[in-house]
Amino acid sequence: MEGRSPARVRNELMAGIVDVLQESATVRHPGSRDLWLTMLEQELRVPVAAIGTDALRPALLRLLDTCNGVRDGLSCLVRSLAYVEQQSTAVSALWRLVDEWEAVDFFDKADLHPLRPALRAMGASGLTVLARRASRSRTQELPAWCDNGWQVFLRLSGGNTADGELPAGMAFLVLAADLLVEQGRQDAAELVRRWNRHKAQDWGLQNELAAWERAGFTPSTPSLVPAYLLIQFEPDGIDSEHYHMSHWRQSDAEGWHPVPGETVALHRDQLPGEVERLIEQVEEQWADLRQPVIVEFILPWELLNEPVEWWTKESSSGSPTPLVMDYPVLIRSLERLRKAAWHRPWHGKWRQLREFPADSHAYWCRPSGGTAYFFHLERELKEDQQAVCVVLSQPPDDASDVGRKELLAALRAGVPAVLWYRGGSDDAEHREAFGEIVEERGLGGLMERAVKWRKDALALGPDGWDGHVGRHIALLLDDPERKPGPANSGHVPVPPRERPQPAP
Structure with a gap:
């Protein structure tokens, strides 16, 4: 259990980081290297010495010392390189080493390599399922470089831990050992358990570890709680034809913890193609997900009438399919999300819809009386607490x-x-369809009944669905309790890593 000395562990990790940096095209080229160092200096907020062509390795070792003296310094180093190289092989390799550095630091400079052979063999x-459980849902997704058990253990190790809680890395080892036993690798499982129990004894966490070991690993049954992909289009503010597209992924069946993705600036004509690219990417990330998935579009005024549910995926195949074939698709209002003054009545009517759907009803708009009509419409909707759905007389285009x-x-x-x-x-066919959606069996199944009409249109195929009313149904269904987080527009500082103190 003793393994390598702390000094050797630290020095070998530093040497490994420098090995990767020396192979980077950015670091080897003077111009791009200077750009990288400038960006790194800005992130670190401390001076960074220039690096010449001569004695490159010693200079990089000194740079690592500088980064290590700053909170989140090594992550700043890799992020700055990623700004220049994007997701290169070097950047992925460095993230793996940074995770190991932080895990070693968390475990009091211990040698973690005895665990590596057993954990690396885990495909x-x-x-992801194990990581979610071990982290108590704080980690919903894993980065691309976490492709084996060793990398997941390093990634989880060192995360913030509440008093009386087993650290996520150690909880993951409990689950990994159980899985290794299921795979018939008894010796590997016993090695992992011995290491974990030794560390729990050092830190006075024997009871917490025993509780996890008693619980054991049981494969979860598919959750009925949907996963959500939220896609938001925000107007540029300067160019009316450009938008900022953000997204959040929510797959935690035990709580609402949306994970932000990147924000990209796009021309309006590029939005469908970027949504297609995003959905393919998310499907790859959620390959092991066994929950149903709902796609929600958060739209500004000018896009609310866009038939986003009929945007396509698989377009490069020559046989594109509409999103409605694979997902329930809902739209939401960006303006309401941003207008806090509208939120109190929003929450009240949502509680009415959620808790008393059979006692709720729809309000059908029938324009009359000129401009006074809109005043009285708003007044009646505010006075009638059971009116939780509105059927517009015309599309909001x-x-x-x-x-x-x-x-x-x-x-x-x-x-x-x-x-x-x-x-x-306004025709009888669509009024009949809306009557079925809002009046049969209460309002609890709005989404399901709207989806049914869309599926009926889909069944007619591309040559026939345009003539079906289900092709033209728009449903805004806005849950105030499912709010996305802020767009991922920049670096979010990582909180300080905390760990249990050794037992006295």
Whole structure:
């Protein structure tokens, strides 16, 4: 259990980091190296010495010492290199080494390498599930470089730990040992357990470890709680044809913990293609997910009538498929999300819809009386607490000021569900469809019934679905309790790593 000395562990890790840096094209080229160092200095907020071509390795070792003296310094080093190289092989290799550095630091400079052979042999399948459980859902997803049990252990080790809680890295070892036993690797499992028990004894965590070992690992059954992909389009503010697209992924069945993705600036014409790319990427990340997935679009006024649920995926195959084939797709209002003054009635009507769906009802808009109509519409919606769904008389698009004003009244009144017909004209067919959606069996199944009509249109195929009412149904269903986090627009400082103190 003793292994290598702390000094040797530290020096070998530093040497490994320098080995990777020396192979980086950015570090080898003077111009790009200077750019990297400038960006690194800005992130560290301390001076960084210039690095010449001569004596490159000693200079890089000194740079590591500088970074190590700053909180989150090694992560700053890798992030700065990623700004220049993006997700290169060198950047991925460095993230692995930084995770190991921080894990070693967390475990009091202990030699973790005895665990490496047993954990590295664990394939990527199922590791995300183990990581979520070991971290108590604080870690929902794993970065791409966590492709075996060793890397997941390093990634989880050192995360913030509450008093009386087993650190996530040690909890992961408990689950990993159980999995190794299932795979018939008894010797590897026993090695992992011995290491874990030795560390628990050092830190006075025997009871916490025993509780995890008694619980054991049992494969989870598929959750009925959906996972959500939230996609937000925010107007550029300067160029009306450009938008900032952000997204969040939520797959934690035990709580609402959306994980932010990158924010990209796009022309309006690029939005469908970028959504397609994003969904393919998320499906790869969620390959082992066994929950249903719901896609929600958070849209500004000018995009609310866009038929986003009929945007396609798999377009490069020559046989693209609409999103409605694979997901329930809902739309939400960006303006309401941002307007805190509208949130109190929104929460009230959502509670009415969620807790008393059978006692709730829809309000059908029927324009009359000129401009006074919109005033009385808002007044009636605010007075009628059971009115939790509004059926617009016209779509809220550029051609219809009526539809937009009806929607505005509904949002101000806190109405969480709004239906409209994108076809524009008022006809008996779509009124019949909406009547079934909002009047049968209460309002608890709004989404399911709207999805059914869309599936009926889908069944007619590309040559026939445009003539079906289900092709033109828009449903805004806005849950105030499912709010995304802030867009991932920059570096978020990592909180200081805490660990249990050794037992006296």
